[in-house]
Amino acid sequence: MLSIVVCVKAVPDLDEADKIRIDPDTKALTRHDIPLVINPLDRNALEAALQIKEKGEAHITIISMGPPSAGNVVKECLALGVDQGILLSDPAFAGADAFATAYTLYKAIDKLDSVDCVFCGRASSDGATEWVGPELATFLRMPVVTMVREFVEAGGNSWKVKADIEDGYRLVQVEMPAVFTVTHTANTPRTLSFSGIIKARKKEITTWILDDLGVAEESVGLKGSPTIVSDLTVVESKRTCQIIEGTLEEKADILINKLISSGVLL
Amino acid sequence: MIDFTFTDEQELFRKAAREFAETQIAPLVPKMEETGRDWDPAIKALCDAEMMAITIPEEYGGLGLGYVERLIALEEIARVSVATAMMMQVGALGTAPIIVFGSEEQKKKYLPGLASGKHFATVAVTEPSGGSDPKGCTTTYKKQGDSYFLNGRKCFITNSHIADVQVVMAVDEENPDSFSTFIVESGMKGFKPTHEEHKVGMRGCNTGEIELKDCEVPAENLLGGEGKGMRVAMTAIGDVGRGGMVGCSLGLQQACLEASIKFANERILYGKPINRLQAIQFKLAEIKIDLDAGRLLGYRAASIQDAGGRSSNEFAVAKYYTAEAAQRAAKMAADIHGGYGCMEEFVVTRYLRDSFVLGPSAGTSDIMKVIISRWVLS
Amino acid sequence: MSRSDNPVWVIAEQVSEIIPTVCFELVGQARKLADDLGASAEALLLGEVTRDQIDLLFYSGADVVYHGNSPDFGIYQSEIYSETIVTLSKETQPQIILLGSTFIGRELAPIIAAKLGTGLTAHCMDLFINEEHILGQRIPAYGGLISITCPEKRPQIATVAQGVFQVPELDKNRSGKILPVEPPVGLKLRVKTLEVVIKKPEGVPLEEAPIVVAGGSGAGCVEGWQEIKTLADVLDAALGSTRPAVDEGWTDLDTMIGQSGKMVNPELYIGVGLSGEQQHMVGITNAKVMVAINNDPKSPVFEQVDYGIVEDCREFVPLLVKKLQGKNKKSRT
Numbered sequence: 001m002l003s004i005v006v007c008v009k010a011v012p013d014l015d016e017a018d019k020i021r022i023d024p025d026t027k028a029l030t031r032h033d034i035p036l037v038i039n040p041l042d043r044n045a046l047e048a049a050l051q052i053k054e055k056g057e058a059h060i061t062i063i064s065m066g067p068p069s070a071g072n073v074v075k076e077c078l079a080l081g082v083d084q085g086i087l088l089s090d091p092a093f094a095g096a097d098a099f100a101t102a103y104t105l106y107k108a109i110d111k112l113d114s115v116d117c118v119f120c121g122r123a124s125s126d127g128a129t130e131w132v133g134p135e136l137a138t139f140l141r142m143p144v145v146t147m148v149r150e151f152v153e154a155g156g157n158s159w160k161v162k163a164d165i166e167d168g169y170r171l172v173q174v175e176m177p178a179v180f181t182v183t184h185t186a187n188t189p190r191t192l193s194f195s196g197i198i199k200a201r202k203k204e205i206t207t208w209i210l211d212d213l214g215v216a217e218e219s220v221g222l223k224g225s226p227t228i229v230s231d232l233t234v235v236e237s238k239r240t241c242q243i244i245e246g247t248l249e250e251k252a253d254i255l256i257n258k259l260i261s262s263g264v265l266l
Numbered sequence: 267m268i269d270f271t272f273t274d275e276q277e278l279f280r281k282a283a284r285e286f287a288e289t290q291i292a293p294l295v296p297k298m299e300e301t302g303r304d305w306d307p308a309i310k311a312l313c314d315a316e317m318m319a320i321t322i323p324e325e326y327g328g329l330g331l332g333y334v335e336r337l338i339a340l341e342e343i344a345r346v347s348v349a350t351a352m353m354m355q356v357g358a359l360g361t362a363p364i365i366v367f368g369s370e371e372q373k374k375k376y377l378p379g380l381a382s383g384k385h386f387a388t389v390a391v392t393e394p395s396g397g398s399d400p401k402g403c404t405t406t407y408k409k410q411g412d413s414y415f416l417n418g419r420k421c422f423i424t425n426s427h428i429a430d431v432q433v434v435m436a437v438d439e440e441n442p443d444s445f446s447t448f449i450v451e452s453g454m455k456g457f458k459p460t461h462e463e464h465k466v467g468m469r470g471c472n473t474g475e476i477e478l479k480d481c482e483v484p485a486e487n488l489l490g491g492e493g494k495g496m497r498v499a500m501t502a503i504g505d506v507g508r509g510g511m512v513g514c515s516l517g518l519q520q521a522c523l524e525a526s527i528k529f530a531n532e533r534i535l536y537g538k539p540i541n542r543l544q545a546i547q548f549k550l551a552e553i554k555i556d557l558d559a560g561r562l563l564g565y566r567a568a569s570i571q572d573a574g575g576r577s578s579n580e581f582a583v584a585k586y587y588t589a590e591a592a593q594r595a596a597k598m599a600a601d602i603h604g605g606y607g608c609m610e611e612f613v614v615t616r617y618l619r620d621s622f623v624l625g626p627s628a629g630t631s632d633i634m635k636v637i638i639s640r641w642v643l644s
Numbered sequence: 645m646s647r648s649d650n651p652v653w654v655i656a657e658q659v660s661e662i663i664p665t666v667c668f669e670l671v672g673q674a675r676k677l678a679d680d681l682g683a684s685a686e687a688l689l690l691g692e693v694t695r696d697q698i699d700l701l702f703y704s705g706a707d708v709v710y711h712g713n714s715p716d717f718g719i720y721q722s723e724i725y726s727e728t729i730v731t732l733s734k735e736t737q738p739q740i741i742l743l744g745s746t747f748i749g750r751e752l753a754p755i756i757a758a759k760l761g762t763g764l765t766a767h768c769m770d771l772f773i774n775e776e777h778i779l780g781q782r783i784p785a786y787g788g789l790i791s792i793t794c795p796e797k798r799p800q801i802a803t804v805a806q807g808v809f810q811v812p813e814l815d816k817n818r819s820g821k822i823l824p825v826e827p828p829v830g831l832k833l834r835v836k837t838l839e840v841v842i843k844k845p846e847g848v849p850l851e852e853a854p855i856v857v858a859g860g861s862g863a864g865c866v867e868g869w870q871e872i873k874t875l876a877d878v879l880d881a882a883l884g885s886t887r888p889a890v891d892e893g894w895t896d897l898d899t900m901i902g903q904s905g906k907m908v909n910p911e912l913y914i915g916v917g918l919s920g921e922q923q924h925m926v927g928i929t930n931a932k933v934m935v936a937i938n939n940d941p942k943s944p945v946f947e948q949v950d951y952g953i954v955e956d957c958r959e960f961v962p963l964l965v966k967k968l969q970g971k972n973k974k975s976r977t
Binding site for chain 1: 659746755764766790795797840842879934941947954
Binding site: 072075076079191192193194195196197198201 | 274275278279281282283285286289315316317319320329330331335339
């Protein structure tokens with residue numbers, strides 16, 4: 001049976017993201033009291049895995065690294081149809097950059113019996129880097145294809161996928177096992193169902209801490225991160241804004257006239 | 267001590283219901299409003315999303331969940347479409363008597379189809395003479411051989427033209443004190459949905475009349491025993507019907523609050539958003555107070571029901587409070603919108619019309635007071 | 645940390661034997677960084693190109709061009725490319741490696757970083773040598789710019805989008821050494837690009853459009869997005885977007901403006917239903933006139949534009965479209 005691992009990040013709800021601050025001491029992002037949700041782009045990775053499972057037999061494991069509250073996100077994935085959930089949660093994992101995150105995920109996946117493929121989202125909505133998928137692949141010594149928009153042939157020893165490039169795509173053949181990052185156009189993620197939530201009652205979430213992974217504290221979290229945030233500078237805008245007042249109609253007329261007189265509209 | 271928090275799983279149910287309502291139901295609302303019909307896509311969506319299976323036991327293909335979960339789902343669906351929530355709630359109202367009073371054969375025959383959405387249900391009690399005085403029922407039944415023959419007319423029946431499984435109450439042709447309920451299938455000879463109503467609100471929710479003309483119902487479709495009809499109908503209406511209206515009302519209150527906050531943040535008056543004006547702030551506060559109080563009443567009754575108790579009196583209190591509160595909330599939401607509150611492009615005008623229909627559904631506020639006063643005096 | 649004079653590298657990719665503009669921009673910036681460090685600026689180019697393309701790398705500031713022109717480098721194959729870069733990097737120990745934030749760069753950079761066991765910063769808006777003689781990498785975050793550094797691990801790797809740095813003035817007197825690079829021997833390929841399909845979009849590219857209309861999540865729905873598109877059509881403008889609009893599925897990633905998207909330089913920019921997140925706004929700093937339409941008077945976008953309209957874009961945009969259409973009709977008759 002095909003064994004698929006999907007890496008999911010619990011990210012702060014975008015609607016409340018303005019409450020995020022940078023910790024002045026550790027320079028890491030603090031995320032106090034902000035509800036965590038599935039990174040929206042990871043839902044496409046999850047959906048790709050679920051669709052492959054619908055076509056053939058597959059076992060899907062979800063792995064998420066995050067605070068204990070990320071357990072809710074793992075639970076939600078189980079309700080969406082994932083078979084097994086693993087939460088990597090340890091204070092030592094905190095403050096990780098992409099490199100340390102990929103390394104920690106690698107150590108976790110390495111503990112699993114046999115893995116045929118790993119799916120990641122294209123990027124995360126909070127850190128906005130796209131590095132975890134390819135870095136994880138490199139640690140796992142697996143090939144990687146980023147920005148996959150379509151799985152043309154999947155399930156066998158060799159898969160064919162279409163991956164986005166500038167103004168087009170490339171058709172890629174991959175020997176398995178492999179890592180894929182999935183774009184947001186690849187599919188429309190399914191929504192939660194009541195029966196899915198009920199089925200998730202019987203599915204377990206395993207939490208692994210630092211000792212479970214058998215790695216040194218120095219190679220994970222903030223300590224294991226090659227990059228650090230060194231300072232924050234405020235950007236001063238060079239523009240002063242004139243708010244155009246009036247009725248809806250007047251505002252439109254005034255704006256058009258202003259743009260014509262500044263020479264940017266004919 | 268009382269725990270007022272939802273479980274993690276219940277929060278997940280709410281999230282699922284909200285996602286469903288926002289992605290599947292919300293896009294259907296404009297068409298339903300425009301035509302007052304076009305309920306088929308909403309019904310299909312409800313069935314596909316297992317919304318009709320919530321309280322049906324697992325052994326009959328349902329989800330085996332409780333009234334709290336049902337209330338959560340109704341609240342979230344009513345938040346985007348009270349009309350859809352109404353059809354869903356009455357579907358469950360038609361199903362509940364079969365769950366509670368049905369024989370094993372009846373349960374096996376009807377519940378799996380009602381859970382999967384192959385069938386849809388309703389209850390037909392109200393007649394032209396009124397709904398809150400069931401003893402005034404003039405639809406009659408008469409036994410002949412292995413069949414009952416029903417004659418009469420039912421009106422203001424939600425799902426009248428959709429439901430193919432209808433729990434109908436009738437009175438013995440020869441004994442005016444003997445009421446019985448029957449499971450009538452829409453395909454049975456002599457059954458016919460007739461007039462469709464055009465309501466001021468909850469447009470797109472099917473309400474209409476049915477006609478029973480020598481309608482032949484097999485004897486095995488008698489529900490709960492001959493002469494037990496009043497108990498069957500009142501249990502369903504008391505617990506499920508009122509409970510469902512609480513969900514519809516709470517969802518509408520939440521919608522009113524959200525629309526009001528959004529407008530108050532965006533509408534600029536005297537150079538600043540109107541949310542800075544105390545007159546507006548107090549209205550928002552009042553909607554919120556009503557909503558929180560209504561939720562406590564509603565979920566209290568649902569919890570009693572889930573714990574195995576009877577909750578029709580507690581639901582009467584909650585039904586009264588939330589229906590009244592929804593009407594207040596819709597009025598205040600429209601007031602906050604000022605002139606825009608009179609323009610059909612603004613969703614609060616729909617809320618105002620919908621709130622109007624919440625009142626009489628499953629019993630007016632005055633009838634609730636009759637029930638509550640009977641309760642306190644008993 | 646003491647100053648190092650190890651080289652500063654740029655990975656110069658080629659697509660259909662043409663080196664993308666961003667690579668020349670990066671060579672120009674690498675030259676400045678190398679000068680600050682007293683180091684050499686070097687480009688690593690994989691794939692066959694004409695000699696004048698290589699000269700352009702020298703004119704842009706490169707001292708050395710490592711060039712692999714084996715047919716194996718013809719189209720991008722992640723394993724061949726990454727193995728070649730990693731092997732050469734281990735031999736010659738560059739202290740900095742810069743890549744364009746192209747689709748290839750975005751896949752290649754993390755593979756290289758992981759293989760070399762070092763850090764990587766995404767889509768930088770500025771690169772400089774700080775007082776500790778290491779690479780400061782500025783990225784937008786939380787209403788400002790944060791600096792990222794990679795204090796201990798080497799090389800320091802960063803990706804940069806096209807347009808962040810200017811194309812350097814070409815110095816045609818410059819030249820340098822071309823050193824050959826061979827593909828790895830005996831590498832068993834597990835990933836093979838079989839086919840590349842490109843379809844250039846019609847119209848003016850976003851980066852060169854004189855008018856840009858950009859939409860954000862405030863469009864609210866597909867219909868709202870359509871209105872913004874209509875506004876762009878009426879103005880003969882290129883349509884841009886923010887990341888939330890892309891994530892909603894209203895538009896393609898190709899239209900995204902900002903840190904991880906495209907840099908634009910229009911005469912007129914109109915931002916519709918967007919909040920002015922730094923990640924987006926850094927892509928438009930060079931616009932001549934900027935307009936924002938947003939229903940929230942407190943939106944940070946109004947601090948960053950010239951004209952503000954506080955209205956719900958779903959009401960205002962259709963009206964503006966109607967007015968502009970009327971104006972066009974009048975000017976034609």
